[in-house]
Amino acid sequence: MGHTNWLNEEEMNAWIAFISAATLVDRELDQQLKEDMGLSHLQYQILMTLNRAEAGAMRMTELAERIINSKSGLTYQIGQMEKAGLVTRRQCEWSKSGVLAEITPEGRATLERAAPGHVEAVREILIDVLTPEERKAVADGLGRVRDRIAERKQGGTCW
């Protein structure tokens, strides 16, 4: 091979729209959450994920993968949130090397207070701006994109 298969205009539009919307949406939500509740978007996602998890607890690594953050980054954030009383660390019962992050009652309360404003912002910024068809395309297409990237990190069909 050799010659690059450049993006045509149609593809370029999709690319540019995606990348800039991604950055802007994230930034916007981060600000909304920080102003309203003093939470970063990352922290909100952590609370959210733990809250849904069974028993409100989850292994560090699994959490890191889910939230998409490096392991050390998660260690740091959980440390911060622990100081703030939103989560606790607890040893994993069946594995002495494992650590469970668990959401505290205060964490749940904070989440409940933050959720309405957050959801409203998500609607205003993204969801309600898309038509139902676009939403479906986003869910399907970007869902596939997500899965493909997640896969390649796994079985790593590295050729």
Next chain:
Amino acid sequence: MGHTNWLNEEEMNAWIAFISAATLVDRELDQQLKEDMGLSHLQYQILMTLNRAEAGAMRMTELAERIINSKSGLTYQIGQMEKAGLVTRRQCEWSKSGVLAEITPEGRATLERAAPGHVEAVREILIDVLTPEERKAVADGLGRVRDRIAERKQGGTCW
């Protein structure tokens, strides 16, 4: 007002797919660029933007807005890239307080060397994973999302 209009499943799918794809894609591209060329995605975008700009130069503020980065963050990055010889700083002719960032020949050369691999990655990770219809939906829908957010920072119909 009062009761929160929660996301239904269809909306939630779109939201989750969007946010995780956004994070993953960005991370993936960042790594590809860093491995191949020692550039961060941000730096690539800066080079790209300057390269397209007239005379290969642009005001700091405009560049920051375009790339979506805080002003101080841009100052830092341009500093790094200046050290690396990829860009230069030059005073704006008509405004003594203005500064122009300008891409150097070496910057252009770097960009040219980086582009093929980057485009290929963008295809593999995002573009080629989407159907043409999905690409159109992404371009239109997320384009609208981007514009709305950009607008609100402007005229700020803050009610």
Next chain:
DNA sequence: ACAGTTGAGTTCAAATTTGAACAAGCAGTT
């Protein structure tokens, strides 16, 4: 039981990002 590997979390220093405070320049008024 014992080396050899792999996996889970943490630690640490370095790189980056953020936001507030600042120094200057520009424009409009008086």
Next chain:
DNA sequence: AACTGCTTGTTCAAATTTGAACTCAACTGT
């Protein structure tokens, strides 16, 4: 010219993120 208010870009300290090195625990095969 002096005064006021905005815009530019930088500086600085604090917060966060990253990646590599490290510590233990768990698993493998002998």
